[in-house]
Amino acid sequence: MVAAMSNSAAVAASTWVTTFLERLPAPAGELEAVQWRGREALSRQPLPSRRQEDWRFTDLAPLTALAPVLAPSSAQVGWPEPAADVFRLWLDAPDDLLNGQSLPAGLSILSSDEVQQALGHTLAACNCEQHWPVELNQASATRVLALRVSGAVVPTLELVSQAAEDGVMRPVRVLLLLEEKASLKVLQIQLGSGCSLSSLVMEAHLGRESTLRHGLLALGEGQACFLGHLAVEQEPRSQLESVWASHGWALSRFEPRVVQVDGEATTSLKALQLADGQQLVDTHSRVEFRGPEGQLDQLHKAIADDRGRSVFNGAVRVPRAAQRTNASQLSRNLLLSNQARIDTKPELEIVADDVRCAHGATVSRLQTDELFYLQSRGLSASVAAGLLKRGFCEEVLRALPAAAAAWRPLQRMLGED
Amino acid sequence: MSSSTSVGDLVSQPYKYGFVTDIETDKIDKGLSEDVVRLISSKKGEPQFLLDFRLRAYQQWLRMEEPDWAALGHPAIDYQEMIYYAAPRQQEKKASLDEVDPKLLETFDKLGIPLSEQKRLSNVAVDAVFDSVSIATTYREKLAEHGVIFCSISEAVKDHPELIERYLGTVVPSNDNFFAALNSAVFSDGSFVFIPKGVECPMELSTYFRINSGDTGQFERTLIVAEEGASVSYLEGCTAPMFDTNQLHAAVVELVALDDASIKYSTVQNWYAGDENGVGGIYNFVTKRGHCRGDRSHISWTQVETGSAITWKYPSCVLQGAHSVGEFYSVALTNNRQQADTGTKMIHVGPHTRSTIVSKGISAGHSSNSYRGLVQIGPKARGARNYSQCDSMLIGDQAAANTYPYIRSQQPEASVEHEASTCRISADQLFYLQSRGIGFEEAVSMMVSGFCRDVFNQLPMEFAAEADKLLALKLEGSVG
Numbered sequence: 001m002v003a004a005m006s007n008s009a010a011v012a013a014s015t016w017v018t019t020f021l022e023r024l025p026a027p028a029g030e031l032e033a034v035q036w037r038g039r040e041a042l043s044r045q046p047l048p049s050r051r052q053e054d055w056r057f058t059d060l061a062p063l064t065a066l067a068p069v070l071a072p073s074s075a076q077v078g079w080p081e082p083a084a085d086v087f088r089l090w091l092d093a094p095d096d097l098l099n100g101q102s103l104p105a106g107l108s109i110l111s112s113d114e115v116q117q118a119l120g121h122t123l124a125a126c127n128c129e130q131h132w133p134v135e136l137n138q139a140s141a142t143r144v145l146a147l148r149v150s151g152a153v154v155p156t157l158e159l160v161s162q163a164a165e166d167g168v169m170r171p172v173r174v175l176l177l178l179e180e181k182a183s184l185k186v187l188q189i190q191l192g193s194g195c196s197l198s199s200l201v202m203e204a205h206l207g208r209e210s211t212l213r214h215g216l217l218a219l220g221e222g223q224a225c226f227l228g229h230l231a232v233e234q235e236p237r238s239q240l241e242s243v244w245a246s247h248g249w250a251l252s253r254f255e256p257r258v259v260q261v262d263g264e265a266t267t268s269l270k271a272l273q274l275a276d277g278q279q280l281v282d283t284h285s286r287v288e289f290r291g292p293e294g295q296l297d298q299l300h301k302a303i304a305d306d307r308g309r310s311v312f313n314g315a316v317r318v319p320r321a322a323q324r325t326n327a328s329q330l331s332r333n334l335l336l337s338n339q340a341r342i343d344t345k346p347e348l349e350i351v352a353d354d355v356r357c358a359h360g361a362t363v364s365r366l367q368t369d370e371l372f373y374l375q376s377r378g379l380s381a382s383v384a385a386g387l388l389k390r391g392f393c394e395e396v397l398r399a400l401p402a403a404a405a406a407w408r409p410l411q412r413m414l415g416e417d
Numbered sequence: 418m419s420s421s422t423s424v425g426d427l428v429s430q431p432y433k434y435g436f437v438t439d440i441e442t443d444k445i446d447k448g449l450s451e452d453v454v455r456l457i458s459s460k461k462g463e464p465q466f467l468l469d470f471r472l473r474a475y476q477q478w479l480r481m482e483e484p485d486w487a488a489l490g491h492p493a494i495d496y497q498e499m500i501y502y503a504a505p506r507q508q509e510k511k512a513s514l515d516e517v518d519p520k521l522l523e524t525f526d527k528l529g530i531p532l533s534e535q536k537r538l539s540n541v542a543v544d545a546v547f548d549s550v551s552i553a554t555t556y557r558e559k560l561a562e563h564g565v566i567f568c569s570i571s572e573a574v575k576d577h578p579e580l581i582e583r584y585l586g587t588v589v590p591s592n593d594n595f596f597a598a599l600n601s602a603v604f605s606d607g608s609f610v611f612i613p614k615g616v617e618c619p620m621e622l623s624t625y626f627r628i629n630s631g632d633t634g635q636f637e638r639t640l641i642v643a644e645e646g647a648s649v650s651y652l653e654g655c656t657a658p659m660f661d662t663n664q665l666h667a668a669v670v671e672l673v674a675l676d677d678a679s680i681k682y683s684t685v686q687n688w689y690a691g692d693e694n695g696v697g698g699i700y701n702f703v704t705k706r707g708h709c710r711g712d713r714s715h716i717s718w719t720q721v722e723t724g725s726a727i728t729w730k731y732p733s734c735v736l737q738g739a740h741s742v743g744e745f746y747s748v749a750l751t752n753n754r755q756q757a758d759t760g761t762k763m764i765h766v767g768p769h770t771r772s773t774i775v776s777k778g779i780s781a782g783h784s785s786n787s788y789r790g791l792v793q794i795g796p797k798a799r800g801a802r803n804y805s806q807c808d809s810m811l812i813g814d815q816a817a818a819n820t821y822p823y824i825r826s827q828q829p830e831a832s833v834e835h836e837a838s839t840c841r842i843s844a845d846q847l848f849y850l851q852s853r854g855i856g857f858e859e860a861v862s863m864m865v866s867g868f869c870r871d872v873f874n875q876l877p878m879e880f881a882a883e884a885d886k887l888l889a890l891k892l893e894g895s896v897g
Contacts, residue, residue: 053486237750320814336831339794342827347713350839361824363794364832380684 011088014049016064021139023069025278029142030112031173034119038138041130046339048132057311057343058282062251063288068169068197070140075164080406086187088158090144091172097145106184110146110177117177119144122203126231126257126286131228133255149182150211156185156403163196163224170305174202177212178238185213187368187401192224192249200228206238206265214242214293215400217409220249228254236264236291246281246412247274253282263291263322273394275308275340282311289322301396302410303389304333304340315347316357323352329359334392336365366386390414434725445502446630451475454602457502461571461605463545465571466582474591474601481595487758487787489727496667501603503633524627541621543565543609546637551606556620565618565649566611570638573609580611582644582878588671588708588735596667597704597871600636604669607637612647612678620792621877625653628699629662634665641671644677645711650681650877655688655724658676659719661697668703676711676738681719682731683876685884686690688724693782698726705732709741709770717744719875722757730787733762736770736801743772746872750888751784751816760790760807762819765798765831774805775871779888780816792833801831809839840868862888 021042028036047064048055082088087104089097104111110118118390121128145159163170170192178184198218206212218226226249232240246252258267273281287296302310310333318325333342346359357402366388374384390410397409410416445456454475458468483494506673519601524547527856542556544567549568560567566577575582606626628635642650655666666688672680691698701724707716718732734743772792780786789806798892811816820837842864850860866873866885873881 007866323814333826336824337829338827340827340829341825343823343825344820345823346835346837348837348839349817350809350811350819351814351817353814353816353838353841355811359820359835359837361835362833363820363824363826366831 002222007358010046010049013049013069017042017047017158020068020101020385024140025070025203030115031144032411033322034138035142038135039068041135041150042139044301045132045135045302055282056161057172057309058253059280059367060251062195062223062280065223066195066197066225066274067167068165070171071168072164073162073165073168073170075162077162077164079160082111082158083147083403083406085155086158087155090349091145091159091161092170096342097143102376104150104153104155106149106182107157107265108148108173110148112150115144115146115175118177119146119203122205122231122233123201123259125233126259127357128229128231128255128257128368130186131229131255131330132275133199133253134201134229135192136227137171137173137199137229139171140169141197143203144173144175145328146175148177148179148228149184150267152183152303154238156187158403159190160191160394161198161200162191162198163194163198164191164193166194167196167305169197169199171199173202174200174389176202176212178204178212178407180207182207183211186214186215187405188214189407190216190218190226190228191220192226193221195223196225198224198226200226202230203233204230206234206240208235209237210235211239212241213401214240215404216242216244216254217400217404218244218246218249218252219412220247220252224251225250226252226254226356228403229255230256234258234265237336239252239266241268241399243396245272245397245400245409245413249279249281251280253284255283257283258287260291260294263289263294263325266295267297269300271301272302272342272393272413273310274303274305275310276304276306278307280309280311284313286315287327288319289318289325290319291321292323292325294325294327296325296329297328299331300331300340303336303342303392304342307337309341310343313347314323314345314359316349316359317359318348318350318355320351323354325352325355325357327357331359331361333361333362333363386414435846439681442503442629444500444633447500449499449501449603453501457603457605458880461574462579463574466578467574470586470591471602471637474598475487477592478595478598478602481592481598481704483595487527487729488760489729489756490664491727494700496599498632498667499627500633501636502605516771528775530636531608541623544569544606544622544624546606546624546626549855551608553623554737563616563619564613566609567607567617569623570604570607570609570640577609577611579639580642581609584640584671586671588706589704589800590637594704595623596702597669600638600667600669600704604636604638607639607668608638609639609675610641610649610651611650612643614644614773615646616881617647618649621650621652623652623654625871626653627665628666632662632664636665637668639670640681643675643680646677648657648679650683650816652683652685652877654685663698663700665700665702666725668704670705670732672707674707674709674714674716674741677713677786678711679715680707681717682707682732684720684722686720686722686724686728688753689885690724691726691754692794695726698755699724699730701725701730705730706735707733707734707743707744709738711741712738712751713740714738715742717746718761719746721872721876721887722747722749722759722885725757727757728757728759731762733764734772735764736765736772739767740769741767742770745772746775746875747776748869748872748884749777749786750779751781751786753782753784754780755784758789761787762791763793763803765794765801765803768798769800770798771801772803774803774807775799776807777869778807778809778818779865779868780809780813780818781812785819787821789821792835794828794831794833795815796827797832798828801828803833805835807837808868809837810865811839811841815879835854
């Protein structure tokens with residue numbers, strides 16, 4: 001009986017992939033070769049199943065309930081006006097990405113030769129170019145935003161993608177090459193509603209002493225699903241600060257992969273994910289130190305309410321070459337309902353002896369003594385709980401690039417809008 | 418570091434239990450089939466229910482696949498090249514120790530486990546298991562006065578079949594996993610402990626396992642039942658001779674604690690670990706699980722793992738009774754090419770259950786030491802609490818320390834905390850101790866035993882000192 005059921009699930013999964021592939025237009029454009037590659041990989045590789053360790057806690061049912069097709073977009077629903085120091089690009093724009101604007105000083109579009117050379121390099125370095133969500137993106141993305149960053153770029157680069165129509169898929173592919181000593185602030189906004197699928201693959205190569213501040217705000221609604229993948233290669237003395245927040249998707253899975261190619265770099269990862277209703281929100285991060293004296297500071301926070309499920313898997317690899325690494329990881333989870341569920345699993349693999357690696361994880365509800373304190377000051381129980389939740393979220397949200405404030409992340413995450 | 422030679426040498430102390438006793442044994446030909454299972458059962462004169470249990474497990478085992486998720490990278494085990502039953506040839510179990518083959522007594526004397534009356538450890542009752550068979554159990558009469566049953570599991574099958582039928586396989590079902598199924602089909606001997614209602618066991622109980630034959634797998638089964646309000650402390654020790662081939666040890670240990678009962682299970686595991694190139698040694702694939710069935714029951718696992726080529730075990734607690742408590746204290750030391758993948762599972766089912774996990778891993782040489790643990794809080798475990806701490810110490814830059822703690826929670830009124838850290842024996846700490854006139858090796862073992870103190874404090878007195886010494890010996894020559 002069980003075997004029969006899993007068999008039929010396997011058949012359904014392979015039908016989903018086949019139907020998805022059939023609906024795609026013929027490969028064309030600058031990413032034609034990549035599309036061929038992705039489609040071939042998908043047709044060979046079935047949908048990930050929960051028997052695979054990496055997907056053990058991630059049920060893809062919300063994804064297979066969708067029947068996504070590529071379709072041009074015209075919607076810009078609920079976008080705030082960009083502030084003066086924000087340079088916004090609409091990644092789903094029907095024709096030219098730049099739409100007549102000229103790029104701010106320090107940013108330039110890579111030539112197609114350069115794209116050919118660089119695209120997929122960081123994915124390969126992070127050992128994830130054959131990963132299923134990546135292949136899904138490669139199979140469908142028709143263009144790539146490929147930028148070279150030289151020197152310090154002043155405005156915040158805001159990249160927005162919105163899947164607002166039922167049944168659409170929005171694949172987004174971004175490639176950033178930061179030259180030596182370059183610096184850039186990027187804010188990515190991913191919006192989804194209805195029965196849509198958003199797929200993101202971003203690669204970033206950080207040259208020596210460069211700095212990338214990256215924020216990702218992924219806000220969904222209804223049946224919408226989001227699969228995001230971020231691959232970063234860091235050269236010595238580069239700095240990466242990545243902050244992401246996700247809420248509202250029926251299924252959301254974000255996979256940051258960072259490799260410090262020769263160590264000596266600084267990585268800071270902060271995340272906040274919320275799951276309520278029947279949502280499943282998942283983060284699988286991996287940081288690998290391939291040289292000495294690397295730094296990692298990772299904070300992952302999650303709230304699961306109602307019947308929501310939150311999953312965190314955080315791998316940190318410290319091989320022999322990575323002496324004097326200093327890494328810390330903390331996973332803090334709030335479980336607010338009897339039917340919600342939290343799965344958290346740090347993974348530390350250490351082969352070097354002169355390192356400092358610590359990690360911690362906690363799962364609890366709101367602290368009763370904190371609630372009591374606020375109530376003793378005259379706040380009602382629900383206001384006190386709201387305040388504590390807000391504080392829990394803000395620790396991460398205030399680390400987003402300043403431009404994110406226009407999108408009112410806290411209000412949208414807590415459903416106060 | 419200047420001291421590299423000395424710390425390196427400190428770990429490679431020879432294995433002193435590696436001798437083989439030349440004794441005639443009664444073996445079943447190698448290989449495994451339904452006939453072998455039947456033959457084991459008939460040799461032991463077992464009742465029908467047990468034969469059925471074995472055959473069912475064998476059928477289940479045939480349908481299972483050997484797990485490979487721990488990525489241990491050991492060569493495939495040929496289950497048809499193994500002997501499943503070996504017993505030293507002697508007549509029926511002797512009434513008095515004087516009649517036991519002196520060679521066997523000598524073996525256990527050499528291992529530091531004197532069985533003869535005048536040399537016995539006071540206040541510790543010992544069940545000695547040699548290859549597949551229990552040789553002797555000391556202090557049985559004294560225990561019987563209190564109603565405590567402590568005997569080999571084969572004797573228990575004969576003398577107390579109702580207890581065996583009631584409890585065997587209820588904590589670790591025969592289809593639990595590949596190795597548990599194999600054990601259920603072919604288990605030879607092991608210990609049985611039954612503490613009746615309200616009795617506090619008057620002495621420490623201990624089982625000593627010795628593998629002697631070269632090609633024998635060891636499949637013992639231990640079952641400990643503590644009735645309402647009973648309490649017991651049990652210690653398990655093990656050694657094996659040095660062979661170039663790998664031997665499989667797939668034991669199953671089941672603990673059952675009813676209302677207000679308490680079981681403390683300590684292990685000092687010192688199987689042969691193979692030589693420095695990883696040749697030979699025991700594969701220790703063991704399933705250990707305790708079931709806190711009653712309210713306010715308490716199960717505590719303490720383990721000191723120093724031997725085995727590969728250790729793969731997760732002593733677990735299923736906390737079902739309300740307010741029940743599970744504890745896990747572990748020191749795992751690996752050296753040379755040893756691999757240890759060990760940890761625990763704390764399954765919180767009942768309300769207000771509590772668990773504590775303290776795991777200390779020390780890896781030296783080219784070894785790999787992993788902590789893998791699961792803390793699961795079920796939807797009914799209101800007010801459950803868990804605290805886990807796992808620390809790793811790395812000695813040398815070739816050893817690996819991995820940590821994989823899983824936490825699953827479905828109960829908002831529960832709290833789970835986990836923390837982990839990694840450290841090493843640093844040059845300045847060593848320098849400080851040496852400047853105070855403490856010898857290098859002593860300084861290292863001082864720091865190691867300080868690192869492990871939280872766990873050693875949990876061991877019964879007699880064994881804490883021994884465990885400390887064992888670690889110091891095992892580490893000889895490895896710090897640098």
